[in-house]
Amino acid sequence: MLVFISLAFNSFGAGVDIKTLGFLGGRNYNDIVVSGNYAYVAMSNGLVVFDISNSSVPIKVGIYGTKDEATGIFISGTTVYLAAQSAGLIILDVSNPSSPSLLGSYDSPGIAEGVYVVAAKAYLADGESGLQIIDVFNSSSPFFLGSYDTPGTANGLYVSGTTVFVADNNKGLQIIDVLNPSLPVLIGSYDTSGYANGVYISGTTAYVADSYSGLQIIDASEPSSPVLLGSYNTPGRAYDVYIVGTTAYVADSSAGLQIIDISNPSSPVLLGSYDTSGSANGVYVSGTTAYVAGGYGLKILDVSDVSPPALSGSYKFNAEDVYVSSTTAYVADYFSLQIIDVSNPSLPVLLGSYNTSGYANGVYISGAIAYVANGSSGLRVIDVSNPSSPVLLGSYHASASDLAYDVYVSGTIAYVANGSSGLQVIDVSNPSSPVLIGIYNTSGKACGVYVSGTTAYVADSYSGLQIIDVSEPSSPVLLGSYDITDSWSRGVYVSGTMAYVVGGDGLTILDVSDPSSPELLGSYYTSGSANGVYVSGTMAYMSGSDGFQIIDVSDPSSPALIWIYDTSSGANGGVYISGTTAYVADWDSGLQIIGLSGFSPPVLLGSYNSPEPSTARNVYVSGTTAYVADGDSGLQIIDVSEPSLPVIVGSYDTPGYAQGVYVFGTTAYVADNKSGLLAIDISVPSLPVSLGEFVTPKNAYGVYVNGEKAYVTDYNGLDIIDISTPASMVFRSSYYAPNYEPKDYLQFLDVKVSGTKAYLVDGDSALQIIDVSDPSLPLLLGSYFGPHSSAKAVYVAGKKAYVAGSEGLQIVDVSNSSSPVFLGAYYASGNPKDVYVSGTTAYVANDSAGLQIIDVSDPTYPKLLGSYDTPGNAQKIFVSGSKVYIADGSGGLRIIKVSNIDKNFPDLAVTNVKAPKSLVRDSSYSLTAMVKNKGKAVAEVSGVDFYLSKNNNKDPESVISDIWINSKSIKAIKKGKSTKVTLKWNVPKTVPKGKYYIKAFCDSGGTIVESDENNNVAVSGKVTVK
Incomplete structure (x- = not known):
């Protein structure tokens, strides 16, 4: 575990007393508004909401991710308006601050930097596209009213009556009449000496945050001929300004917060300053509290006692x-x-x-x-x-x-x-x-x-x-x-x-x-x-x-x-x-x-290369056996019970080129390029036997198995195949992208299935979410077009999809399938090929850059934790506990131990499941499961789902094909403690007679962030339904 302490000092002259009430930080916060007990912050990845009812301990309660950086924010009632650069205007419902939801959006032509809303109209400072005016009376369907192309780059704005004041970068202050919103008219301008970033209007005076020229104070009582009243040259770059009475609060980039007396506009005087230990980008004042957004995060300052100091200025602790x-x-x-x-x-x-x-x-x-x-x-x-x-x-x-x-x-x-x-x-x-x-x-x-x-x-x-x-x-x-x-x-x-x-x-x-x-x-x-x-x-x-x-x-x-x-x-x-x-x-x-006491770097435990030149393309691990799709060498079966000495125990020379592998029970399914999908019996690892094959319409690249269906990505689409009888697999359907055109190169590269939805990445830039509830009729639900020039892999955990591609790792909220939303990204150099997520850690196979380990506990701000440079080209990855298995191309199979990654999270594990060996239909029985918290923190309230299953597979996805019995809630479990869960079940008459297993699945909804999500399912011994 890494522990970080910051020690910094601020000095002021006599009489100045600015106190830090609270601090929460870590990423680039750009602008801020406060409403009631909540602060709403426009940040690098969208919106973050803080509960500030206790100013000394601000608590992050909600987030909403945007596709681009949110630089401006405005709140009206329970609606937040975000200026989100290339994503335009985003309109959010914050009636529940812990769960902001999208109401609507408007894709402006420029780069939206600032927003101001009045009388159901949103005024956007839209970069080089100037002022954009949008009707937002119906939040779900905003539409264009009018625009004015300012001569500079519109960075910020303020609306007063029927006049819009635009901070227009190198063209200073632009004053625009919007009495007729469909036909805005320029009525005046003042070319400031610097670069106008923000503006605030108080009465008939405009206060401009003018970058290196500090604060500019302009008389706009006659809008057609504005006049400079005075200025104060701040030590940094003035980004934003907020006026309360006769005091100006300036967010002054690296110089922090500057507090200026403007009672005499012609001669403003510094009252005090506060070093925010990072770039101060935005400021909002409510009562005697200043809220400053910046590169360090959110600072909350008590400015109740700010009087002129004997010696003006500030003192920085510049540690060299x-x-x-x-x-x-x-x-x-x-x-x-x-x-x-x-x-x-x-x-x-x-x-x-x-x-x-x-x-x-x-x-x-x-x-x-x-x-x-x-x-x-x-x-x-x-x-x-x-x-x-x-x-x-x-x-x-x-x-x-x-x-x-x-x-x-x-x-x-x-x-x-x-x-x-x-x-x-x-x-x-x-x-x-x-x-x-x-x-x-x-x-x-x-x-x-x-x-x-x-x-x-x-x-x-x-x-x-x-x-x-x-x-x-x-x-x-x-x-x-x-x-x-x-x-x-x-x-x-x-x-x-x-x-x-x-x-x-x-x-x-x-x-x-x-x-x-x-x-x-x-x-x-x-x-x-x-x-x-x-x-x-x-x-x-x-x-x-x-x-x-x-x-x-x-x-x-x-x-x-x-x-x-x-x-x-x-x-x-x-x-x-x-x-x-x-x-x-x-x-x-x-x-x-x-x-550094808890620090432990990744360590190579062992490796295996096939006798022929290895081209390990994919890997799947079940128990102590690794199954490697090894290109021309087919399927390799490797005993990894002793990681430092992996031993090949069997192989199957597939007729094509083994690209992908997925193991379900005692069958390995291999995506074998031109040979399509192969089903191989691995019940005797030393003697794998072909069960059947299905030649896909195009070359098979990847495979994912869910219940009795195999989902195969090929060069042009997704094939859904019924594998209930491996010797006689049956084609159900294919899915092709909208506006599909046949291509000679790879399009669909990876697929994951969760519930009744398939998540596809298509080799270009898109994540597609497909409804596969009817395997014969897959339907597109929604798409996310990220910055990847080539999206290559996807992993789905709970309500988030993790997409790896040429631009690194993208994290997408897929809770609303029809409208996936960008949460955050880690931009990795290299060529990421695959991703696997365990708990709050993402493991990325990054080609020649090897393994990268990324903390995704805060999906809006993923961080690199560490990396391990493999000798080959990391292609695919599988994680089991603290071991990472990498299909490393010419480097074969690499087994790497990664410890001390979990950062004090709970870890719920089902350790035991019991049921009567004989179950008579229309009779009641008790099913029990023991759930232990193996983690380092309290596991909050959750639940256990019980299933009747024909298999003893502990993969969470395997329950999709099982019969759900019922669920039982469980109270919070302290670290190291266990609880017994008992469910009464009356066996329905409709349950077919036969041999089964009882499965218990804790926290199936993924509501608890755990350090290990791979031990949430356990299986009983065989039971017979009579």
């Missing part, structure tokens, strides 16, 4: 570097040294600070002395024996051109990476009087330094790594160097004979056993820059603009990302590891403390 000694963290925060008690990581406490009067870039602790690389002020030596009152002992500063970036202390010598002046060697034996004793002017710009023995390793910006002999401190000598091409080297860590260098392109690992000739061992490339690195054992812990990353360096030639944590500000400072805790300097988000 961190060093931990025992239970104290020392942070170089650009302007000072901060000393923090981290004895309780969940409650870090500021002990003291020292203003270094420079730019504190790096820090090193030796004993009770802190050494700070202090930019243009050189080296500062500070006594921290009393953390609450640190004292300057001494300093060294050679010249104004020096810029100290980093420091390392060994014995009585401090080694300073001093920018363009190279490496400085300073004697600190007398801390009150440091003395320069040596210097080596590196060819680049010295940014980082690490000392091992008598050798100094310098990260030298564009000159890569410089290795310097400091055995004679007064006369440092270059031993060797390594030029890291096209990368700016920022930091270095040395462990044994390896140097780990981070910079603009990521991590570079060098063999420095011969310092005169360092050799490249391996590299790990990041999408952003890497700034700090710490190595412990076989793990490299790296900070950078991509966040905090853990890299497995056990094989230096092939470093692999195994975990990533997305910090608030991109982890652009240093990193320090102490025990099982990581301390990350996260720039304007302060110090991040991340617990």
